[in-house]
Amino acid sequence: MSASHPRPGFSHPSDLASFLEMLGRFERGEIGADAWRAFRLLRGNYPQRQGGEENMLRVKLPQGIATAGQLRALAEVAERHSRAFAHVTTRENVQFHFVQSAELPAALTRLAEAGLTTVEACGNAVRNVVGCPFAGVAADEPFDPTPYAEAVSRHFLRHPLSSTLPRKFKIAFEGCSEDHVLTPIHDLGFRARVEGGRRGFAVTAAGGTATLCAAGQPLTPFLPAGEVLDLVEAVLRVFHRLGDRQNRKKNRMKFLVRQLGWERFQAEVAAERERVRAEGGARLPFDAEAAPEERAPEGRAPAPSPAEVAALATAGSLTGPGLHPRVSPTLDPGAAAFEAWRASNVRPQRQPGLAAVTALLPLGDATSGQLRALALLAEAYGDGTVRFTRTQDAVLRWVPEEALVGLYLRLAAAGLGLAGAGTAADVVACPGAETCRLAVTQSRGVARLVEDHLRARPALAAAAPGLEVNVSGCPNGCSQHHVAGIGLQGSARKLEGGAVPQYFLLVGGGVVGGEARFGRLAAKIPARRVPAAVERLIGLYQAEREAGESAPAFLARVEVARVKALLRDLEAIDAASARPEDYVDPGDDRPFRPGEETT
Ligand code: HEM
Numbered sequence: 371m372s373a374s375h376p377r378p379g380f381s382h383p384s385d386l387a388s389f390l391e392m393l394g395r396f397e398r399g400e401i402g403a404d405a406w407r408a409f410r411l412l413r414g415n416y417p418q419r420q421g422g423e424e425n426m427l428r429v430k431l432p433q434g435i436a437t438a439g440q441l442r443a444l445a446e447v448a449e450r451h452s453r454a455f456a457h458v459t460t461r462e463n464v465q466f467h468f469v470q471s472a473e474l475p476a477a478l479t480r481l482a483e484a485g486l487t488t489v490e491a492c493g494n495a496v497r498n499v500v501g502c503p504f505a506g507v508a509a510d511e512p513f514d515p516t517p518y519a520e521a522v523s524r525h526f527l528r529h530p531l532s533s534t535l536p537r538k539f540k541i542a543f544e545g546c547s548e549d550h551v552l553t554p555i556h557d558l559g560f561r562a563r564v565e566g567g568r569r570g571f572a573v574t575a576a577g578g579t580a581t582l583c584a585a586g587q588p589l590t591p592f593l594p595a596g597e598v599l600d601l602v603e604a605v606l607r608v609f610h611r612l613g614d615r616q617n618r619k620k621n622r623m624k625f626l627v628r629q630l631g632w633e634r635f636q637a638e639v640a641a642e643r644e645r646v647r648a649e650g651g652a653r654l655p656f657d658a659e660a661a662p663e664e665r666a667p668e669g670r671a672p673a674p675s676p677a678e679v680a681a682l683a684t685a686g687s688l689t690g691p692g693l694h695p696r697v698s699p700t701l702d703p704g705a706a707a708f709e710a711w712r713a714s715n716v717r718p719q720r721q722p723g724l725a726a727v728t729a730l731l732p733l734g735d736a737t738s739g740q741l742r743a744l745a746l747l748a749e750a751y752g753d754g755t756v757r758f759t760r761t762q763d764a765v766l767r768w769v770p771e772e773a774l775v776g777l778y779l780r781l782a783a784a785g786l787g788l789a790g791a792g793t794a795a796d797v798v799a800c801p802g803a804e805t806c807r808l809a810v811t812q813s814r815g816v817a818r819l820v821e822d823h824l825r826a827r828p829a830l831a832a833a834a835p836g837l838e839v840n841v842s843g844c845p846n847g848c849s850q851h852h853v854a855g856i857g858l859q860g861s862a863r864k865l866e867g868g869a870v871p872q873y874f875l876l877v878g879g880g881v882v883g884g885e886a887r888f889g890r891l892a893a894k895i896p897a898r899r900v901p902a903a904v905e906r907l908i909g910l911y912q913a914e915r916e917a918g919e920s921a922p923a924f925l926a927r928v929e930v931a932r933v934k935a936l937l938r939d940l941e942a943i944d945a946a947s948a949r950p951e952d953y954v955d956p957g958d959d960r961p962f963r964p965g966e967e968t969t
């Protein structure tokens with residue numbers, strides 16, 4: 371069974387050889403620790419907070435797409451070299467944690483066999499080019515941006531400019547009117563447009579969040595689709611030539627634009643585009659006006675029984691430190707559960723009679739068994755692929771409507787049948803202090819508290835469709851909390867009795883109509899009280915919304931003072947009122963010591 375759109379892999383045989391060669395040079399003392407670190411990052415390999423031999427390995431999944439065969443490879447790598455589960459990131463990648471250094475070559479080999487690459491997944495490079503998970507099947511897109519995003523991915527992967535940039539560079543493609551990939555927080559954001567019958571993109575540049583939130587500015591309202599590669603090349607050249615290589619904290623392209631001014635930046639890009647054109651430029655590997663189209667799969671594999679799926683999903687055991695996914699297979703979920711799931715997790719495709727289905731992955735985690743189950747279900751019900759999303763879920767597409775019940779029964783059997791996609795119960799979280807060196811708090815622990823709180827009160831999450839709760843363990847914002855309806859950023863508060871983990875609570879972030887709106891700081895909430903704060907905010911929305919107003923829209927307009935007053939008692943904590951557990955970061959079991967790395 372193959373995908374409806376066969377897709378060559380992204381791995382290259384020379385990648386492993388060059389990794390081993392550099393490792394050898396480092397081990398023989400021919401290159402220093404800094405050079406080795408820079409190289410490792412360009413191969414998707416971060417040192418973890420624990421130091422020593424523990425590594426994070428990020429697999430680059432262009433447009434978040436993984437075939438069934440690739441899901442099986444990810445499952446194997448997770449089982450053999452990580453904790454027997456994988457973590458989906460907000461930029462549509464998959465990460466493994468606690469991979470021992472000595473096992474990296476074996477992991478890279480298995481990934482490469484499946485066409486998967488880690489090249490330029492981290493480091494100062496053109497990072498994964500993200501794409502809308504509903505592209506190609508969405509009702510309101512002017513055309514499918516996927517082939518163009520894929521062409522950019524391939525053209526710039528291992529491109530000489532790509533790995534020699536001053537800093538990382540992020541690109542996103544969207545076709546829907548709702549922005550599922552948050553184009554304006556990217557270095558380059560492309561939104562599909564048709565003008566005068568021609569395909570093209572509205573392009574924004576120099577967005578980003580972290581310690582300086584900047585909305586991408588309109589670079590061109592309509593870039594003819596055939597000029598996509600040349601425009602990216604021109605912008606990369608400008609950034610490569612003029613970007614700051616000294617001050618690492620201030621060298622994303624948004625800082626260059628600030629320094630040069632928008633007019634000068636635009637002029638530099640225009641001049642560079644002329645040069646690229648004069649040199650002949652680069653051509654898309656297809657007719658820009660008639661890109662390859664996805665079609666319904668011609669045949670589907672037979673469906674496994676729910677019992678088989680449950681056995682597969684629960685096989686093996688999870689290992690290693692940190693919060694593990696909780697797999698709860700349900701063999702008889704009932705009609706009401708199906709209806710609730712259908713309401714939140716199923717979206718009709720523009721192709722009649724077919725649907726795109728979201729399998730919700732709590733904390734973005736999927737076990738090896740669940741990845742294998744997803745592979746089988748993608749082959750039996752979808753087109754043999756899944757698309758991982760910014761909200762850390764997996765979307766199966768091309769599912770016949772009459773097969774939805776069957777698919778749901780099997781997803782539930784795999785412990786993947788949770789309802790509430792696109793609600794506050796589908797909490798987004800960065801890896802946080804469990805593994806990340808930069809973290810202040812264990813974002814995953816609080817994310818799980820919020821999720822458990824809302825799962826126990828399903829009416830609450832259902833009352834605020836479209837509301838996102840995103841949790842980051844530090845200001846870098848890898849969960850994209852700056853652009854969430856409720857954004858949480860880990861921090862610490864000193865009391866006489868010790869340090870209390872707390873979260874900066876931002877309200878009203880989001881991307882609407884191509885514009886990024888950054889959340890406003892409303893309160894600083896001790897970690898254990900965060901679920902109560904989320905509940906109150908949903909209550910406030912229910913009590914004070916205008917007719918037809920969505921929760922994200924309400925949170926964007928509500929006065930910060932109103933929210934602060936609502937949360938005042940939760941915010942106030944002192945040595946007398948703090949309970950012993952307030953000094954322990956959720957997700958950890960020892961007293962909270964900010965700044966101290968876990969062992
Ligand atoms: C070891 C773990 C990590 C480290 C050390 C790290 C480092 C950083 C830093 C320093 C920034 C701010 C840089 C800037 O915008 O100039 C940042 C932002 C960001 N990172 Fe991470 N990160 C880690 C993990 C992750 C993960 C797991 C993801 C999820 C894919 C991620 C995705 C992002 C995103 C989305 C942003 C925010 C803003 C943007 O897109 O510009 N990072 N990270």
Ligand code: SF4
Nearest residue numbers: 800806809843844848
């Ligand atoms: S937001 Fe901070 S804590 Fe979370 S992964 Fe990013 S750098 Fe680490």
